[in-house]
Amino acid sequence: MKILLATMGLDIGGAETHITELAKELVRRGHEVIVASNGGVYEAEITAAGARHFSVPLNRRRPIPMLRSLVRLNGIIKREKPDVVHAHARIPGFLCGIIRRFRKFPFVTTAHWVFESGGALGFLTNWGEKTVAVSEDIREYLKVNYGVRDEDIFVTINGIDTEKFSPDTDGSAVRREFGIPAGTPVISHVSRLDESRALAARVLISSAERIDAALPGAVILIAGNGDSFAELDSMAREVNSKLGRRMIVMAGARTDVAAIVAAGDYFVGVSRAALEAMSAAKPVVVAGNEGYLGIFAPERLDEAVATNFCCRGCPETDGERLASDLEKLFAMPKEKLAALGEYGRSVIKERYSVGKMTDDNLAAYRAARMPKRIVMSGYFGFGNAGDEAILSSVYDMARRALPEAEITVLSRTPGKTAEKLGCRAVDRFSPFNIHSTFKKSDALVFGGGSLLQDATSTRSLFYYTYIINKALRLGNRVVLLANGIGPVTKPQNRQRVRRVVERAEIVTLRDPGSLTELRNMGVARRDISVTADPVFLSEPSDKKRAEEILREAGVPDGPFVAVSVRPWSGTETFRARFAELCDKIIREIGLNVVFITMQAGADRTESETIAGLMEEKAYVLPSGLEAPDIMSVFGLAGLTLSMRLHSLIFAARMAVPTVGFSYDPKLDAYLELLGQPMAGSIESVDTEKALATVRDIWEHREERVRALEEKRAELTRLAAENERAFKALYE
Numbered sequence: 001m002k003i004l005l006a007t008m009g010l011d012i013g014g015a016e017t018h019i020t021e022l023a024k025e026l027v028r029r030g031h032e033v034i035v036a037s038n039g040g041v042y043e044a045e046i047t048a049a050g051a052r053h054f055s056v057p058l059n060r061r062r063p064i065p066m067l068r069s070l071v072r073l074n075g076i077i078k079r080e081k082p083d084v085v086h087a088h089a090r091i092p093g094f095l096c097g098i099i100r101r102f103r104k105f106p107f108v109t110t111a112h113w114v115f116e117s118g119g120a121l122g123f124l125t126n127w128g129e130k131t132v133a134v135s136e137d138i139r140e141y142l143k144v145n146y147g148v149r150d151e152d153i154f155v156t157i158n159g160i161d162t163e164k165f166s167p168d169t170d171g172s173a174v175r176r177e178f179g180i181p182a183g184t185p186v187i188s189h190v191s192r193l194d195e196s197r198a199l200a201a202r203v204l205i206s207s208a209e210r211i212d213a214a215l216p217g218a219v220i221l222i223a224g225n226g227d228s229f230a231e232l233d234s235m236a237r238e239v240n241s242k243l244g245r246r247m248i249v250m251a252g253a254r255t256d257v258a259a260i261v262a263a264g265d266y267f268v269g270v271s272r273a274a275l276e277a278m279s280a281a282k283p284v285v286v287a288g289n290e291g292y293l294g295i296f297a298p299e300r301l302d303e304a305v306a307t308n309f310c311c312r313g314c315p316e317t318d319g320e321r322l323a324s325d326l327e328k329l330f331a332m333p334k335e336k337l338a339a340l341g342e343y344g345r346s347v348i349k350e351r352y353s354v355g356k357m358t359d360d361n362l363a364a365y366r367a368a369r370m371p372k373r374i375v376m377s378g379y380f381g382f383g384n385a386g387d388e389a390i391l392s393s394v395y396d397m398a399r400r401a402l403p404e405a406e407i408t409v410l411s412r413t414p415g416k417t418a419e420k421l422g423c424r425a426v427d428r429f430s431p432f433n434i435h436s437t438f439k440k441s442d443a444l445v446f447g448g449g450s451l452l453q454d455a456t457s458t459r460s461l462f463y464y465t466y467i468i469n470k471a472l473r474l475g476n477r478v479v480l481l482a483n484g485i486g487p488v489t490k491p492q493n494r495q496r497v498r499r500v501v502e503r504a505e506i507v508t509l510r511d512p513g514s515l516t517e518l519r520n521m522g523v524a525r526r527d528i529s530v531t532a533d534p535v536f537l538s539e540p541s542d543k544k545r546a547e548e549i550l551r552e553a554g555v556p557d558g559p560f561v562a563v564s565v566r567p568w569s570g571t572e573t574f575r576a577r578f579a580e581l582c583d584k585i586i587r588e589i590g591l592n593v594v595f596i597t598m599q600a601g602a603d604r605t606e607s608e609t610i611a612g613l614m615e616e617k618a619y620v621l622p623s624g625l626e627a628p629d630i631m632s633v634f635g636l637a638g639l640t641l642s643m644r645l646h647s648l649i650f651a652a653r654m655a656v657p658t659v660g661f662s663y664d665p666k667l668d669a670y671l672e673l674l675g676q677p678m679a680g681s682i683e684s685v686d687t688e689k690a691l692a693t694v695r696d697i698w699e700h701r702e703e704r705v706r707a708l709e710e711k712r713a714e715l716t717r718l719a720a721e722n723e724r725a726f727k728a729l730y731e
Contacts, residue, residue, distance in 0.1 A: 037053070386646020638701065
């Protein structure tokens with residue numbers, strides 16, 4: 001994925017280190033990371049790791065800088081088109097939330113701490129589609145104060161690089177830099193020194209004289225910068241002057257935090273800084289602005305974890321508590337101090353790895369990327385049994401893969417489609433409905449069926465490419481699902497198809513011939529999957545329903561051949577020859593002839609015309625049967641005569657042998673795929689040869705059925721692969 005991390009800045013601080021480690025690990029795993037912030041000491045580290053940085057003044061709360069940040073962020077998102085935008089802190093979240101009103105992108109935020117939520121401050125807070133909380137108590141805070149749904153919160157940890165923060169890390173260079181002799185006991189502290197974060201540093205400085213009395217010669221090493229630095233530095237100078245030595249070292253902003261921690265013998269602090277010191281196997285006193293936990297030991301684990309080592313709800317940090325616990329540490333034997341350090345490191349390895357933190361964030365990204373609103377487009381709402389079976393199968397796939405998604409179908413008869421599926425449907429010919437639907441949706445699922453072809457008309461192809469391009473222009477991700485490609489004869493039409501296929505995010509095809517057609521058009525992408533028609537996943541009606549349909553149509557008991565014909569130009573001669581073939585099947589083979597209407601209206605008229613030309617009695621089933629009923633009727637037939645692709649597929653789904661009559665290359669390709677014979681094209685049908693083919697099929701029917709059952713199993717498995725396309729939308 002391409003991931004945009006937006007944060008206030010990259011100076012010293014727990015959240016900033018969290019973001020830096022996350023960015024580095026995401027890059028290491030192969031994701032493209034861009035960071036927008038005001039910059040800071042960690043900028044060089046993330047760019048060295050392979051992330052890109054954009055300078056945006058997201059640390060400033062005044063209207064003009066915020067407006068400038070809004071413009072810059074919008075430009076970055078427009079140009080870079082990130083797969084996920086991940087905001088850290090209130091200002092980046094607020095500004096990204098504004099931009100998301102106009103641009104579609106999955107939006108995640110992280111709550112690193114608790115904010116004031118009253119008045120206008122609540123208005124300035126946007127928690128995105130999914131929120132990452134760095135502790136369980138922050139999860140509860142989000143639910144109680146902002147009404148964030150529990151299922152939209154992902155709890156993570158502050159991941160620590162245990163190789164960087166290790167007992168083996170050398171801190172001697174830091175000691176030399178500040179003139180601290182080897183063997184001198186050092187109490188280290190790392191924090192952003194803002195008023196909201198600097199209490200532990202303030203208390204350390206205030207307690208320096210007592211610490212000096214308990215551990216003569218000790219040094220307090222404080223790293224960090226912020227709006228309280230000048231005041232704290234002045235306090236430190238005053239203490240140093242009073243003691244007559246440099247007991248308190250104010251190191252300022254540092255990127256070598258691991259070395260600062262390594263230079264110390266003890267550590268005082270909270271949150272990520274405390275975890276980093278634990279990873280380095282240092283004895284830690286957990287103390288900060290939000291409370292005081294004390295010396296970290298096994299009995300403190302549950303309370304520390306519950307507050308993410310921030311001490312929310314604990315007693316207040318004060319000099320008496322801190323000095324007393326430090327005195328206890330100073331008095332401990334070396335073996336007990338080492339055991340405390342080893343225990344802290346074991347906790348980090350078990351619970352606080354960078355890998356786990358990254359996994360948690362990726363889970364939030366996947367959930368945010370999951371399409372919330374899907375549009376389905378195909379030849380839907382025209383009463384074509386094959387396409388309605390496709391719609392039902394694809395709809396069921398979507399429901400299984402994306403159970404919470406809202407689905408809208410573009411249909412010729414939206415009322416009927418909505419009633420049948422229980423979803424939203426809109427008129428496929430209404431430009432206003434199409435525009436407003438795609439404006440609100442996340443993804444278009446296009447197909448299946450033979451939609452991208454110009455054998456029917458260029459107008460049909462133009463409509464479907466318009467739908468795909470409209471979805472793309474309005475920020476939708478496009479899936480071409482189980483499409484049959486071609487024939488496409490006109491050069492400009494081939495270009496149209498090639499362009500939409502290359503722009504789609506995911507492409508699956510229902511047969512190998514469609515892939516060949518795309519290659520011939522110049523489509524070179526290698527991520528196209530050949531699956532199978534979704535109808536192979538459809539279920540027929542109960543056998544009794546099929547028997548009832550046949551009985552009501554007057555079909556006598558006994559074996560019959562199911563016949564599926566359609567109107568097509570140049571079929572006048574074909575009708576007479578086909579009627580003659582049907583008569584001979586009745587007389588010479590002893591099968592009844594039953595015409596099945598796949599599409600209401602035209603197919604029934606064609607069926608009745610051919611039946612009227614016959615000398616023997618034939619039966620025409622009523623129009624408007626549902627696809628499962630038609631499939632069930634095919635299942636009772638001895639064999640099928642077909643010039644419609646989906647009657648061929650229905651028959652194959654029921655393992656019924658078929659004799660095909662060609663009018664379109666797509667039918668020829670599927671007959672070959674299924675291993676079924678073709679009796680000629682509609683322009684030239686030899687009645688005797690066709691009859692011989694039917695007789696051969698009938699006489700070897702059991703063998704044909706076994707072969708079809710094997711092929712059906714293979715195609716059913718391939719059809720199920722289409723469901724992966726839905727999961728791929730967010731994986």
